[in-house]
Amino acid sequence: MNLGIDARPLAYGITGNSRYLAEVLRIMVKRNSKINFYLFSNKKIHPIFDDIINLKNVKVIYESRSYPGPIYLNWILPKRIREFGMDRFWGTLQMLPVRKLPIPSFVNYHDLNFISAPETMAKWNFWQHKLLSGITLKNADKVFCLSQNTKNEISFYLPEAANKCLVVYPGVSKRNFKTTKGLFPKSFFLTVGTLEPRKNIKRLIDAFRKFKETNPKDKHALLILGRKGWGEEGTKLLEALTNGSLEQYQIRFLENPSDDVLGQAINECEAFFFPSHHEGFGLPLLEAMIEDKRCAASDIPVFREILDDSSDLYVPSTSSEGWTKAFQLFSNLKVKGRSPKFSKTKWSWDHTAKLLEEVLLK
Template structure:
């Protein structure tokens, strides 16, 4: 079995990528992808703004005997377009139409996403044609070829976290992440339960439609004291933040999966999350749930979580899935295994 990397860009369709495509110095090729009967195209990345432009190419692959397999991370731009920029929702709608018209299989990152996908294709031709499967994710950062290094600000924040009880929040600053409600809860804590209240570290890039919230964080009276916002950290630094924090807090209104929960379980850290089916689905013993955004109620949940953290670590996740296991499950879903064994060892190489 050959695993051949391919890529698409804004001005051309899918082309073969060099086998060392992860190296920054590598120049892309412009050789269009050709297929043979039995080939499988796996769309791992979300390319909502490009995939619809190349539907003719994908159709040609199918006519030549290839099958199309697309990863679906979530359907939130369809369900809640108000959380996204208008152009993003429009691109996503075109992408969804392309997927339902051309995919043979979709691999959803949670059962919640799979159920939503099935619901949206009921009564269409895709309902009988498209196989809806699962892509199982892992929280094993070490097994993902992690980035390394830390700038001076990140190093200073790590020193602070190691010296103070701290809760960690991870994710882009965007409307659905619930950072506004989380900050309301911490404002209440710092005003009413100052001695018991933890510090808060946010790790996430500045996103869209949240300019006032971003200014609120930057201009907050506790910014740099009990509130810290790191816009960009390496995987190495993120793992250190997990290890140094007492717990994580995930206030998102909806997710396709919720990777920080699994990463927290891998690092044996407690997690406080909104009570959502997609989070319950993971069935993790380190997770506690909240269902009220009222500052006092949510702040009290934070204090309860810190109390659990003081009493000890959560039970170790058993078994803790790693990315090798995830790849094995992916190959199984793609029909590339026989009785749980890979039919042939995957080989990453360029084809002529």
């Protein structure tokens, strides 16, 4: 069997999309040696995924030029699928070609932001999903939903697609990372995310500033790991984080962290904060939980699928006062680990891969 895969997430290094795809590919490719995995991309795969593309039954199909995403998806990719004789196709970026493919086609679905949180999207991305999501859902033979919340949203948006939906949660595994001494403050809270409106990092910063102003003797820092996004967060907030004006509040920012830096930060932080207005899932929460960290996260349905009421705190995403109180609470915790301990078997990449194999490779 020849399985075609939209591998564009792997061109951008470590993101939520690329981690999901890479982790399941590492498992699926190795235990399905008679399947040919074709990775299609309009850009070169990032070197961090060389271990995948060098496997014997993986074939990477690049383009000689970098086409814009919509053009590549709808005009170039269908040609390559025919040219290389694909038997099935897996869309990993919430989109399938507008013209239905003549082979079984499957798609990952993270969220319906264009309905539930349109204000957090760039205009071009909003209109792309608003105009094309219904077509993708109709063209798909199966829709892999990263959460029950996503399945619920799809079922409400397009009831006839409900029977196509299968919840396939991401997994998590403990990171292997190299430690750098003195890289981080002695005691710090951590958040990660792209500097964009949906991630709500500006509000978290304002809440931490208020916390430090009312608790001047507190020794905690706030560490932010992320990359430049769009909107004012991608410009004005980035400027504030990099010009030194927030250092007086012990707020530190590291841009484009490596996997080692991210792993060490999660391992050493006092607690993890995730203030997003909306998420398709929230993989960083799992990565914090497996390291025995308590979490303060937005009170949104998908996070209630992940977190544990006995260890974690839910905060309305728009409540600056709520986030300030969360910092206050977590700064005074005497027992910092999770109780009960995080179940490593509940969320595993092996389980994720098995669910996908049962559909993709059937």
